[in-house]
Structures are given as C-alpha cells and as structure tokens.
Amino acid sequence: MLALTLLLCTLRLVVMETALDANAELIERQRQQLLEVATPVIKLWEGTVAVPLIGTLDSARSQVVMESLLEAIVDQRARYAILDITGVPTVDSLVAQHLMKTVAAARLMGAECIVSGIRPAIAQTIVQLGIDLGTVLTRASLSDALAYALSKQGIEVSRTDAGASAR
C-alpha cells in the first residue's frame, strides 16, 4: 500500500515537472518571438528607414535591432536611419550605450543615424546621469527626424493648392 502511494506520488511529481518544463520552454519561445516581432524596420521614404523601439532595450533586443537595421540599410540602400525611442520608458547608461553602438555601426555602413522621440523627462535624466550623446544626431519627434532626412536628400514637401482648399 505504501509502495503504491509512493509510486503515485512520484508519478504525480514527474507529471508536474514535465508540465513546468513545457511551460518554461513555451515562455522562452514566446520571448524569442517577441524579440523578432518587436523590432520592425520601416521604409519611410526612398533611402530612409526607421525603427520604432518599444519597451525595454536590453542587450539581447538591441542586438536584434542592430542586426535588422544594418540589414535594412543594405537592402534598401538607405542613407538615413531613424531610431525612434518614443516607446522606450527608461534610458539608462546601458540603453544609451546600445544606442550609440547602433549609431556607430550604421555610420560604418554609410548611413546617417538620427535618434528621435526623446521625451523631456528622459532628456533631463540623460543629462543628469552624465551621458554624452553629443556625437549622436537627435530630433524631438519622428516627423522632425523624417523632415531632416528628406531635406538632406533635397526632397521638399509642400502642400498643393488642392490640398490646402480641401482643409
């Protein structure tokens, strides 16, 4: 009787451990999927690509961002790359370092990198933290960054008469 109870308990433990392992594996797989999903590179214009960064920028994610951005620069023959950090809640020294490395790598590929979407609170924090982003070109918003990239390429955006009257 005791042996049977023991056997049943062991069996139950094994079943539970298997279920837990499966869960851990699922979480890990979803984490990996999230890494890929969360970093799309968008072609904004001929020669201009953008990466909207959302969430925490840890080492693993910034590696994925860098890789997909550099690939997009080659594929799209982009001269300008915009890193938008509007959706990044915290910019600490590690995140800043990742950003600077990405910018430096893009520069090596012949593309100029613009970091946009630095919110006022984050700007103040970066300054007080002592991070020097002086080498990085920054703009307040994604649209400012796009306007900069377009004007640098000699593209002018203007409102036509028809558009003006429609408003």
Place this chain on the structure above:
Amino acid sequence: MQPSGQATATSLPIGSDADLAWVRQHVRQCAAQLGFGLVQQTKLVTAASELARNTLVHGGGGRAEITPLDNGRTRGLRMRFIDSGPGIRDLELAMTDGYTSGGGLGLGLSGARRLVHEFGVDTEPGRGTTVTAVAWVAPVPSSRPGVG
C-alpha cells in the same frame, strides 16, 4: 532616518535581466503613488535601473528593498540594493565618472548619485555591497550643498 509610521518595505530579488525590469516597474509604480512628478519618476526609475544592474553584474545578484518614507513634511522613496558579492575595493575610484570595471559607460554609481537626493554606499571587500538611495517628493533645498 527612521521616520515612524512608514509603510512596509518591498523586497525584490535581482537575479536576471527580467528581474531588473520588474524592479523598474515596481519603482515607477511606487513613485507614482507617492506623488512624484514625471521627471522625478523617470530619474528614480533610471537610478534604480543603474543600481540594480550593478547588483546583478558586479555583485552577482542580490535583492532590492523599496520603502516608501514619510518624514512628516514630505514623502519619499528609499531604494536599497543589497548583494553579497566581492564588494568595491576602491569606492572613490568606482564613484568616478567614466570609470568602469564591467565594460559599460562607467556612469552607474556616479550617475545614480546625481539622480537622487541622498546616496550612500556601504561596502567591504569580500563581504558585499549595499547601496542606499533616497529621493523626496519636494526637493529639500538645503540638504545637499555642493553636490552636482
């Protein structure tokens, strides 16, 4: 420094990158509840992120203690990061801007100190390190002459 009637401390483990995200989230939540402004919240979360990463990278993991404070005039938040790692041999050097032993920018300790109102490091080689950082909702004007 132990005001009466304070709320209880929360202890969070620091053992992985995911734990760092959890610490940041908790600090942000606490700071918002205590009435910190958006800029102060961001500073606190950033300081917590730097210090918690130090605990993870240099201290080999440990824990964070987040305690809401109330000194009667204003409310504040105390963050304590505790590890039992190798400790800091030369604290003055470690607090220098740009000095790093871990391949980072070397702004973790020195930068975090500038983001809070009170800052203290208790360390002993071989025994571990405890970093304490306190911020108050309304900055106390006369409390930190010559810091910056």
